[in-house]
Amino acid sequence: MPRYNWPLLPEILRTLFNRPITVQYPFGPLEMPERYRGRVDIQAEKCRGCGLCVRDCPASALELERVDKETFRLIYHPDRCAYCGQCEESCRFDSIYLTNDFVPGTPHRENLTTVLVDRKPEEGEESGGDDEPA
Amino acid sequence: MNDLLGSLFALLVFPGLAFLSTCALAFDWLDRRVIARMQGRVGPPWFQPLADLIKLLAKEDILPTGANETVAAVLPMVSLASVLTAALYVPVGGRVAASFEGDLIVVLFLLSIPALAYFLAGWVTVGVYSVLGGNRSLLQYFSYEVPFLMALSTPAILNSSWSIAEISARQLTWGLFTLPLGFILALVGLIGKLKRDPLDIPKAKSEVVAGALTEFSGRKLALWHLAMSMQTVVGIFLLVNLFLGGSKAIFLAVPPPLAPVIFGLKALTILVLLSTFSVLYARLRIDQLARLGWRVLAPLALVQILVTVWMGG
Amino acid sequence: MTRVTIPIGPQHPLLKEPLSFLLTVEGEEVMESVLRLGYVHRGIERLCQERTYVQNIPLIERVCGICSHVHTTTYCQGVEALSGLEVPPRGLYLRALMCEMERIHSHLLWLGVLSKNMGFDTIFMYAWRDREIVLDIMEELSGGRVSHAVNVVGGVRIDLDEEHARSILTRFDVLEQQVERALELIEYEPTLMARTQGVGILSPEQVRRYCVVGPVARASGVDIDLRRDLPRPPYDRLEFKVITHPAGDVWARTLVRVRETRESLHLCRQIIAQLPDGPTSVTAKRRVPEGEVVSRSEAPRGEVIYYIRSDDSDKPARLKIRTPTMTALITLPDQLRGATMADVPVVLSGVDLCIACADR
Ligand code: SF4
Ligand code: SF4
Secondary structure: OOOOOOOOHHHHHHHHOOOOOOOOHHHOOOOOOOOOOOOEEEOHHHOOOOOHHHHHOOOOOEEEEEOOOOOEEEEEOOOOOOOOOHHHHHOOOOOEEEOOOOOOOOOOHHHOOEEEEEEOOOOOOOOOOOOOOO | OHHHHHHHHHHHOOOOHHHHHHHHHHHHHHHHHHHHHHOOOOOOOOOHHHHHHHHHHHOOOOOOOOOOHHHHHHHHHHHHHHHHHHHHOOOEOOEOOOOOOOHHHHHHHHHHHHHHHHHHHHHHOOOHHHHHHHHHHHHHHHHHHHHHHHHHHHHHHHOOOOOHHHHHHHOOOOHHHHOHHHHHHHHHHHHHHHOOOOOOHHHOHHHHOOHHHOOOOHHHHHHHHHHHHHHHHHHHHHHHHHHOOOOOOOOOOOOHHHHHHHHHHHHHHHHHHHHHHHHHOOOOOHHHHHHHHHHHHHHHHHHHHHHHHHHHO | OOEEEEEEOOOOOOOOOOOEEEEEEEOOEEEEEEEEOOOOOOOHHHHHHHOOHHHHHHHHHOOOOOOHHHHHHHHHHHHHHHHOOOOOHHHHHHHHHHHHHHHHHHHHHHHHHHHHHOOOHHHHHHHHHHHHHHHHHHHHHHOOOOOOOOEEOOEEOOOOOHHHHHHHHHHHHHHHHHHHHHHHHHHHOHHHHHHHOOOOOOOHHHHHHOOOOHHHHHHOOOOOOHHHHOOOOOHHHOOOOOOOOOOOOHHHHHHHHHHHHHHHHHHHHHHHHHOOOOOOEOOOOOOOOOEEEEEEEEEOOEEEEEEEEEOOOOOEEEEEEEOHHHHHHOOHHHHHOOOEOOHHHHHHHHOOOOHHHHHO
């Protein structure tokens, strides 16, 4: 291989006449891969309120207010979430999962909190699981 | 009266403050844009240098305790003034505000004032990084200035005139072809003078933060930046005049209205060359620059001078 | 000449993470340097004792922002050994795949940081542009660019299908070209060589005395690499060279790292080609029987060691992490003695500073 003084030059010229690779993010679309771990969502009808996800969440981003088997609320705090996917891994009923929604920053973290499941006895179907509260 | 108006126009509008600052901002943007594209980035929008300037002008101006406020305030103005004065003698697109035999020497002298002001700026603002940056700038000055001066004197010797306008007008073939070595040396010297990558040793960010200007802020920093960018413009114009035949094309006689265009194209070519250099190399160490300056550039410049004298005689 | 004390850090344009160096400088020459650490100590080891084994994985992933996967791998290896779990081969291969891609990304990142610090912005941009290729692949595979959340006790969470593997392989081709170019640069670029050769020299004796590991040790001619010296599956079935260089300066470290990047690419290809079928993980129990274990693996920066003591509960009784950067950091005063101010950024970045994982 020759010892020349500007081995970078060909690459520079190539780059100069190619399109820049910068993604102009706020002005252009940002494609998230399918498996991107974004905002947590739930298939509410599958949730049994077992609290497995709450127990394993490393960031205390999930909260379960449980009265009994049929009355409970699962609350999600995206501002605390580490997007680790542990809840999805822990749930035995394939209920909670991570979408590939990118969660943008906000100055109002209190508005982020969402109630994932709000189960009341009359509208919820019979839960016949043998699951134990955490 | 007319004379006074004429000088005022020359000082403030063309080729003075207004023209030079516009050029400075435009060149600054182009330089950043070209470098960005060479590195695969997009680069800033056209108004970015202006926005930076305005932002800096609006910012709070503070200096550390112990810094000499008056000197610190005067220094950027001195550099700005000397660059502006130098610009008067450099023809732009075939027009020159003032010219006399020997103005090349004056211009070179005026252009080295900012370097000294920069060094002093490091000393009067007392910070460790400032002092270190100032010292480095002085060392750098000694390394590039001699080959730079020697290289720039070769077209003067060849065309037996020390007036920039004269040299530019007398060049039948471009200095680039008659004095290729001189041109390259002048280019390297210019990079050193402008403290551009890869010779941005005095303001190397990872080593001395921002060098001599570390403690400057607000208006003073804005003036410094403006002076530096204007110095780039004047330096490039100088090179175009001395080595690229000013506003003349190679073979064709250019009609006067086209002269500024040709001149501008040449200036942009040099700018792109400078950008390429900054993309191409890593920053040198100060001892490496000194070695390069004294062991390589200065002897080469000497050779070029001897060849020129022989060619001229 | 007067002596001046120049602070580098805790905030300095050179440093991307807080660390403090007090340099005593005479002119441009560094006479003495005092290192201070601890600005990003987060108490992770103690925190781990408060949380369950499962919850610790995302926490440990955050020990280091660059080589996050290898930390969880080492941790999971330890916990698996304690609970006597056998990870299915496919899980092991996928783990190794992530490890190697992480090495590529870490080394390219480092090349960028080094170039940036010596004023070579172009290589910085190119290296980080090319690094984007592996980052994209890792993001597609795991859902995160640097915190992959791939490991679970008992295996991995991700899987790789045929089509995806093919697309990864084509992108590896592009990356390989770029790595070859980078190698050519390192071997021939005059200014880069001028800045890095003969700077920050560590002799093999110093390397042994300070227990330096990883590419820094290998660039001083010390031939250690856990992937070969302690072969775990799948490394026992893969073919790769351990790159060493006798020079011991920053240039040698650059060369070693970029050559290692090439080796890692080679490894990734083999892993994808040999990927066995089967499950990717086994279910782990929450309680880990009493015992203690030392788990080691080769991170991009060298050997990382986890010591875990369990007490038959779902939380570790003690967890100790030794990161490779720590050993390299303490050699810095030695490397800096007699260097010039301009060498400081080169030397500092030469050891691949990762202060977050040194402080934990
Ligand atoms: S992704 Fe992780 S941090 Fe977020 S809610 Fe699920 S378990 Fe908790
Ligand atoms: S683990 Fe699944 S079923 Fe249980 S509470 Fe969480 S989401 Fe509901």
